[in-house]
Amino acid sequence: MTLDLPRLQARVTGLLAEYGIPGAAIGVLRDGELSEFAVGVKNVETREPATKDTVYQCGSMTKTWTALAFMQLVDAGKVDLDEPVRAYLPGFTVADPQAATEVTPRHLLYHTNGIEEAYGDPGEGDDVLERMVDNIADAPQVFPLGHTHGYSAALGYAILARILEVHDGMCWDDVMRDHLFEPMGLTSTSSRREQVDETRAATGHLVRSLEEGPIVTPVDYLPRAFGPGGGITSTAREVLAMAHVLLTEGTAPNGRRIVSAESIREMTRSRVPVPDPYMFGPEWALGLIVCDWHGETVYATDGSTIGQNARLRLLPDSNTAVAMLTNGGPRERFCREVFNEILTDLGTATIPDLPAPDAMLNLDLPRYEGVYERPGARYEVSAEGGRLYLTLVLDPMQAAFLQKPDRVRYELLPVSETHFLMPSADPLEDTQTVAIYDFTNGPAQYLHTNGRVNPRTG
Template sequence: MMMKRFVLAAALSLGASWSTAHAEPSLESCSSCCLETEGSLSAQMKERIDKFVGERMQHGHIPGLSLVVLREGKPVYVRGYGSSNLATGEPMTSCSLVSIGSTTKSMTALALMQLVEQGRVDLEAPVTRYIPWFQTADGKGSSILVKQLLSHTSGMPAKSLLEGTTDAGALERRVRSFSQLSLAFPPGQGWMYSNTGYAVLGLIVQKVSGMSYELYLASHVIHPLMMKHTTFGPPEGTTAPLAQGYVWTRGETRPAPMLLAREQHPAGSSTYTSARDVSSYLAALLAKGQGLHSRVITPESLREMWQPAAATSATGAYGYGWELGSMFGRQAVYHDGSVVGSGSMFILFPEENLAVATLANLNGVHQQELAKGVAALMLGAEPPPAPPLVYRPPSTFVPDTSVWEKYVGNYLLPIYGVMRLYVSSGKLLADWTYTTPAQVLELEPYGDNDFVIRHHLGINEGVNVSFQSAPDGQVYLLLDGQPFGRRL
């Protein structure tokens, strides 16, 4: 959990981008969004859910959240809590648009599998069959198979794009730039969550279909499932119910900027959607690919997406666009999403015909665990305990900055490259090069060897940092007490 907490705000592509008339249906008024349909929940269960959600939102400092609960494949509780905009007092509703992040990867995988069903893409084929010029700096990119991109076993490095471009050529330029990257491991010989790999998948969809990634998704996934509020990039027009994103930093809730990066749409940089639309999407998946009016994938293809393709831990696995594992004694299919200012969590229990999702205008583990807690209530289980708060009050410690000299230098972090620690203007700073552009993290001192990360966008906010010297003179960087990197 420590590693995931450290990269939570940066592990996925961040920001929002382009919206198109093709991908942006007209938005309905919020008054039409109340969804309590067949099999509605009892008043007692609704009260339990409402109480639980309210407590966890307060605990996690979440301004606004929308919830989706499906039982027997039908939406039974879809509603908003809190505020979509603290400045205006606008409430969060089931129509409020939130940038959901990497739960988009399941949609990209679905689109790719549609092309597989049509015989236009072969999962066993190399990427170069569809993108002949594709290559990496080490010359190994040509051996990557399509299925390895889907399962994060390609070796493509785990890079994150914070801000980029918004024109039509953005995605292809991004993939061409991967010729400067080297693989983290030979294709098929490891697992690493990779936004870069899903950017390549998006370009395959674009090349094979002959239309932009965004238009293909709109035409073959979003519109067929009647997801009337879903866009790529923030919707145009002032009447759209767009939730303001927030970050929690230095003990305060602050508005998050809107960061643009069309080249990472397939990885989830800026898919804006509502709880209402998510209920339609999850309902179709529980119905084995059958939407209300049309089918978007065959049961056989969906079953393949939900088969373990790579182990991610002793108990977890990754399929194609979905994580797989056990929750509360049931087999679960799930994925979280996180961008600067918002996030989401989708959980399906196919055998129980049950699904739960959350969309929040503040990212982090709290809204993800909240979704798990609601799922537990629906399954008659005890919700997991709330994640501990990582906030420490502002430090009153007066540091001896000369002590920091034994910490400065370049540290090699597994997966995430090199981090430079240095002193500037009386502060201990770190360059976080995992993101593009690189970010500067401040290490706030609470003691000579006790620091907390602070960042204006909330990236890795609140993570505890310390250092450990080995007998051989090697210095190790510790995060939350666990070794995470060594000084070069």
């Protein structure tokens, strides 16, 4: 089947207006053939149109790029995924002695290391990753090493990138340029903000209300500490060049072998379960999320900065990849609608809906009640009238900017004994999913949502 690009372009344009997203670039790779289009504007103030050459911030999709570079080191026999990090960074240490001596690159790739992101302010210099690793000598464990999955926004992949730096004798940005971007023939992908062509760059936007519409983000870029985990900018076309590497077991569109077929198989087949399987997928592989779409295995890599978003889905069974970059959101319902329009046109599997709540479940509510928190995030779960509620405590400054109260209450609708839907009355918020689990010692020990894990503290 072929895509009806004019129809899709019109449909996505309508959805942009509905969701308050200024612009988007969309690309589809099918059997090696690329289709792409752009809609909307790069900036709501200048009204300059988005084009296929507009570059967007990819956020945590960067982690997949960093994982590919790390697998090149595995291919060369220079590192082993299951050797301790200390084998490559001899001075590596954290507060927990077991984690300090036993954490491996595989733990970091999986997000099962459990080390708190307590790296302080490592600055914006080329030594940022070295400083991050030095600064975590006293970092505590959020959970015991390997005990569960808990997304590491910056630290885990910064440690992997520091191993790359020590091996290559250059900073991570230069490793990415020399080992991935240039060999793949990419001219619009970069990790240094000063190398971004500002005349082509999308501006990020936030939406506080549908009446106000999208406004320019107050934060242009993430701090450099997020580099290996979130610092790459690219186009939809060049994101699909990475997808090509993953779909063809290691070769770029220009024919260059980037990693071995064995490494691609390891990246996709080595997995751990995710406590909340519904928002992203039931398993996490090495730099990729594993999804189950009506029995078909699909791989995902997503990213968000403050006002920009990137989504990539890989469907190996139909040799297909779909990428979407936006300068507003994120709105998962928007992504689901756009992707399902494209996937339906292609005759492939589509994204499944969230599960329905099970009204017949009889839960022991006191086991779930309590406070679950990490620095910057606090969730209070309480029971009332036979129902469970979650109160999200927002940072006061963030709440003030977003024009929200600093305490937002949601009802938790059970799907199973450990999984819940968290619908919102706010039209700007999608239904979220939550896992509350690990009853080993009686009450639940962890709350997992949006990939992040929060331990019980009260």
